[in-house]
Structures are given as structure tokens and as C-alpha cells.
Amino acid sequence: MEYRRLGSSGLKLSALSLGSWVTFSNQLDRGKARALIAQAFEAGINFFDNAETYANGESERIMGDVLADLRLPRDAWCVSSKVYFGAHEHPAPTQKGLSRKHVIEACEQALQRLRVDHLDLYYCHRPDADTPIVETVGAMDTLIRQGKVLYWGTSEWPAEAIAQAADIARRHGWYGPTMEQPEYNLLHRERVEVEYAPLYSEVGLGTTIWSPLASGLLTGKYNAGIPAGSRMATPGYEWLARRMGTPEGQARIERARRFTALAAELGAPPAQLAIAWCLKNPHVSSVILGASRPEQLQENLGALALSSQLDAATWARLEVAAA
Ligand code: NDP
Numbered sequence: 001m002e003y004r005r006l007g008s009s010g011l012k013l014s015a016l017s018l019g020s021w022v023t024f025s026n027q028l029d030r031g032k033a034r035a036l037i038a039q040a041f042e043a044g045i046n047f048f049d050n051a052e053t054y055a056n057g058e059s060e061r062i063m064g065d066v067l068a069d070l071r072l073p074r075d076a077w078c079v080s081s082k083v084y085f086g087a088h089e090h091p092a093p094t095q096k097g098l099s100r101k102h103v104i105e106a107c108e109q110a111l112q113r114l115r116v117d118h119l120d121l122y123y124c125h126r127p128d129a130d131t132p133i134v135e136t137v138g139a140m141d142t143l144i145r146q147g148k149v150l151y152w153g154t155s156e157w158p159a160e161a162i163a164q165a166a167d168i169a170r171r172h173g174w175y176g177p178t179m180e181q182p183e184y185n186l187l188h189r190e191r192v193e194v195e196y197a198p199l200y201s202e203v204g205l206g207t208t209i210w211s212p213l214a215s216g217l218l219t220g221k222y223n224a225g226i227p228a229g230s231r232m233a234t235p236g237y238e239w240l241a242r243r244m245g246t247p248e249g250q251a252r253i254e255r256a257r258r259f260t261a262l263a264a265e266l267g268a269p270p271a272q273l274a275i276a277w278c279l280k281n282p283h284v285s286s287v288i289l290g291a292s293r294p295e296q297l298q299e300n301l302g303a304l305a306l307s308s309q310l311d312a313a314t315w316a317r318l319e320v321a322a323a
Pocket of ligand 1: 021183210213215216
């Protein structure tokens with residue numbers, strides 16, 4: 001495993017990490033989640049990503065039980081949560097968003113579900129237009145001073161809002177955002193490569209990127225329709241399948257087809273190639289993997305070796321194919 005600094009912080013995360021969106025609770029029960037986390041830790045993964053909203057808190061309960069049950073040394077791994085969407089099907093107005101009340105209470109609840117004393121990373125899962133940024137930054141600073149959070153960050157915030165949060169923190173002498181969690185893959189590049197570009201040096205921003213396979217599209221598994229047992233066939237995720245039926249979705253499938261055809265020509269598993277491509281970006285601190293089966297995780301871990309094997313001309317060809 002390779003370890004990378006989270007932006008300009010001293011925290012070293014594994015370049016590949018493991019998330020639980022869709023998988024924990026929906027596809028993996030405690031036993032299967034336990035096997036996956038054990039496999040990941042054994043391979044050197046030290047960051048496990050979660051959120052209050054994943055399976056309405058059940059994903060955090062499963063992860064907390066598993067991490068406790070495995071008895072892995074607490075100082076050898078990091079766990080995250082994210083606040084914004086709430087942990088209920090129909091959250092009350094105070095059970096969602098980035099108000100001081102919800103940020104503090106959601107943290108307490110995540111700590112209980114994950115069975116830990118502190119969250120290593122805590123994200124604002126989306127921007128909240130109804131809460132002044134100063135209120136959210138102040139709440140995050142409070143949690144850090146209370147020892148309940150070690151690093152806080154954002155997820156899918158516009159660059160301008162991140163810069164504003166960093167500036168507010170600087171002016172008040174508060175802890176500012178350390179990391180952002182954006183979508184980043186061969187089909188979705190703009191934000192990480194262009195919009196956030198000034199923040200890497202100005203704020204020292206790290207990134208823990210999500211959906212490196214575009215929800216599985218870049219494996220080629222959807223090239224000829226929706227296979228049984230896949231994410232898009234999972235109850236509750238029909239919206240993903242519907243999105244695939246739109247003209248934009250069809251264009252994405254077409255790009256995935258071209259990418260996987262070139263992967264076949266190169267003789268490399270497309271999933272490994274797509275993940276290795278994300279790793280190539282030095283502003284990516286960690287690529288968060290998703291896996292519904294141990295074989296998928298095993299295959300995807302192979303991306304580490306592949307990332308140093310291809311030359312610039314081959315990467316450029318892959319980018320053109322996926323464009
Ligand atoms: P990916 O785009 O990598 O998709 C993972 C899914 O693709 C797997 O669950 C599996 O789905 C399929 N898959 C993975 N590897 C293979 C393989 N080798 N062969 C075939 N199929 C494969 O990542 P995710 O979308 O899961 O995102 C990763 C993590 O990022 C999440 O768990 C979460 O922690 C985080 N995230 C954060 C978001 C945010 O807003 N901050 C939003 C989304 C995710 P299946 O087998 O079911 O088809």
C-alpha cells in the first residue's frame with residue numbers, strides 16, 4: 001500500500017480506502033462487511049468512509065460493530081462520517097443541514113453508531129444554503145476543540161465556498177477545512193482538475209475522491225444493459241438506472257464502452273485502469289473504493305501496481321477514449 005498526506009496536514013491515509021455507500025446493509029450484512037473490512041485492512045487500507053445518511057445510520061452501525069469486533073488497533077485506522085442529509089427517511093428540519101445544532105448532534109450520533117470516541121474525518125456532505133458558513137465552521141471548530149473530530153472537510157462544495165470557509169477560520173483563529181470529498185473519475189473530471197486547482201496550494205486542500213468507477217460504469221458491466229445483482233439492479237437505486245436511460249446517461253455508457261474497448265486492447269482490467277488513473281493525480285489523497293464482493297476489492301487493489309506501469313502516451317489515449 002502507498003500512503004499519502006491528506007493535503008498539507010500530517011495525516012497519512014492509504015492511497016486506496018474503502019467506503020460503504022450502497023453496499024453496507026443493502027448488499028452486505030455484518031458477516032460480509034466484516035470479511036471485506038478485514039481484507040481491506042490486511043491489504044494496508046487505513047481509511048473507512050461513512051456518512052449519517054448511508055442506510056439511514058445502519059451503515060455506520062455495521063462498520064462500528066465490525067471495527068470493534070475485529071479489535072484492530074484504534075490508532076492504526078481512520079473512520080469518517082458526513083453530516084447534512086440526516087439519518088432518517090423523512091428528517092425533521094433540525095435533523096438535517098449544517099446548523100450548529102445538527103452538526104453537533106449528528107457527530108454525537110455518529111460517534112455512538114461507529115462506537116468510537118472521535119471521528120478522524122468529518123465532512124459537510126453538501127453545502128447548506130440555509131445556514132451561514134460561519135455557523136458551520138464554528139461548529140466544526142468546537143468539535144475539534146472538544147476532541148470529537150480530528151479533521152473536518154466538505155463534500156461537493158463549490159471552490160468559492162471552501163475558500164470562504166478557510167478564510168473565516170483563518171480570521172477567527174479556528175480550525176479550517178482540511179479536505180474535500182468530490183466525485184472524480186474518467187467521466188467526471190472538471191471540478192477536481194480545474195475548479196479546485198487554486199485550493200491545493202492556497203488552502204492546502206486534500207481530496208478523498210468518490211466513485212472512481214462511476215458507480216461501476218467504468219468496469220464495462222453496464223455496456224450491454226443492467227446485469228442482475230449489480231448496483232443499478234439494487235432495490236432503492238432505481239434512480240441510477242433511470243439516469244442511465246437519459247441521453248446524458250447513454251452518452252456516459254458510450255464513453256465507458258470506448259474506454260473498456262481500449263482496456264481490452266491493452267490487456268488490462270478496466271476497473272484497475274480506471275482506479276489507477278485516479279491515483280495518478282497528485283492532488284488525490286485517497287481513492288475511496290466501493291465493493292459488493294471480496295473479488296472486486298481484490299481486483300481493484302491491483303490498481304496500485306498498474307498506476308506506475310503505463311506511460312504518458314497510454315494515459316492520454318485512455319483519456320481520449322473516455323472523453
Ligand atoms: P465506485 O464508482 O468504485 O463503484 C463501486 C461499485 O462498483 C461496487 O459497489 C460494485 O457495485 C462495482 N464494482 C466495484 N469494483 C468492481 C469490479 N472490479 N468489477 C465489477 N464491478 C465492480 O465507487 P462508489 O460509487 O461505491 O463510491 C465509493 C465510496 O465513495 C462510497 O462507498 C462512499 O464511501 C463514497 N461516496 C461519497 C459520496 C459523497 O457524496 N461524498 C457519493 C458517493 C460515494 P455492484 O457489484 O453492486 O455492481
